[in-house]
Amino acid sequence: MPSSFDERFENSFGTVAFIANRHIVDHLRRLCVELKMDFESVYVWGLVAHLSAIKFFGSGGDSAQISATGRVPKESLQGVRLSDLTEISGLPRETLRRKLEALQTAKKLARDEKGLWTLHPDGIDAHTKEFTKETVQKLLRAAHDIEQVLLRD
Numbered sequence: 001m002p003s004s005f006d007e008r009f010e011n012s013f014g015t016v017a018f019i020a021n022r023h024i025v026d027h028l029r030r031l032c033v034e035l036k037m038d039f040e041s042v043y044v045w046g047l048v049a050h051l052s053a054i055k056f057f058g059s060g061g062d063s064a065q066i067s068a069t070g071r072v073p074k075e076s077l078q079g080v081r082l083s084d085l086t087e088i089s090g091l092p093r094e095t096l097r098r099k100l101e102a103l104q105t106a107k108k109l110a111r112d113e114k115g116l117w118t119l120h121p122d123g124i125d126a127h128t129k130e131f132t133k134e135t136v137q138k139l140l141r142a143a144h145d146i147e148q149v150l151l152r153d
Helices: 005-011 013-034 039-057 082-089 093-105 126-152
Strands: 109-111 117-119
Touching: 005 013, 005 126, 013 039, 013 126, 039 082, 039 093, 039 117, 082 093, 093 109
Parallel strands: none
Antiparallel strands: 109 117
């Protein structure tokens, strides 16, 4: 049996790539179908969520070590500027503005008094929480399957 991760990965590349990509493609499909959003809107919503929490989690490292409770304190979230979203997303400014406004109408995002974009307080409803729970379960199964393939080869 190969000893290094790189050797195991190389030997099982096709199977590992299939499992990983199947998970990603299924997740993207579920995002659009089950949350009833187009892909760009899902992307913008997720981007605002992640950029809002980046001060709390940091831009790298082990996010699981940050909060003993597993919760992000609301006061640690920050609003996001349209110009930052435009630069990071690579989407045209007008497309981004339309997506943000539609997400605001859908109560997924809110705009504060400074014009910064944040998550809407009611944007994470029971359906979204259940969706996320199922996503984590599917991710863990995919990770387990990949681990089993890597240990086998």
